[in-house]
Amino acid sequence: MATTITVPREYGYVVATTAFTFFLGAWHGMRIGFFRKAAGVGYPKFYADSGDMASASAEKKKQMYLFNCAQRAHGNYNENHPSVAIAMLLTGLRYPIATTVMGVAWSVGRLVYALGYTKKDGSDGKGRLYGSFFWLPQFALFGLAGWCGVKMVL
Template sequence: MIAYSVTVPKEYGYVILAATSTFFLNFWHGTRVGLFRRAAEIPYPHPYATAEQISSASPDKKQAMYLFNCAQRAHGNYLENHPSMVIAMLVSGLQYPRTAAVLGAAWAVFRIIYAVGYTRADKQEGKGRLAGSGFWLAQLAAFGLAGWVGVQMIMGQA
């Protein structure tokens, strides 16, 4: 059996900063959802405007409800992907701290573009979110890099 000790590289601070930025990004998402909720007049604890609410609303209110649903969905998608991305950054950063930090920063920037695009009033069916789809590339790269760190550990190269 090979025993490992983990030595954290000096540059790991970049990884920690990239991961920490995602916590603030989550707060930003929640704040945006709250603003869209207020504009749509959707009371708590309702997570979305229902089809019935939207169909009986005025045209302006329909738009506000639609955008609230889009903001809520963007936040939901963020929450679905956040834990695995942060774990991938923290693991891959043990061996490749700068690369992990860059992937994390790119992921966060693309997540902002995704959320803002999703709530563009001029883009129907949430198609504005596609401008931020690059987060998938950063996320998949981080997943692969974390896996590669595991392989290197098994092979005794890490």
């Protein structure tokens, strides 16, 4: 028995939302360049390490710390993005508006997470917690993707 997939008209919203996440990833990368320059961490170093910080001034240490936070925010984004993008493309076939809303919420959460992680107020990266609501739409998308599979089989 074959399954026919009909792409709803609203699926364009899903594609646009998913495409936005690509630009969000590029934004992360551009921010790292800014933080790298301010910290004085040369390529190909991925993070500023204790050796870099040992002889640095207090201000330079803070810049290195923020660079590391920006790197970690980007790394966390890269760890989660592929599965979220796939889940959006799958769930959008059946629930395009709900998927779009969850995708936008996820993107806003990721933006707030990155900005909060690199706050210069000495919050030690805890500002990222303001954006941690991205987990809710992320897991909702995962669950909905599984549900779509079940509905196809049934």
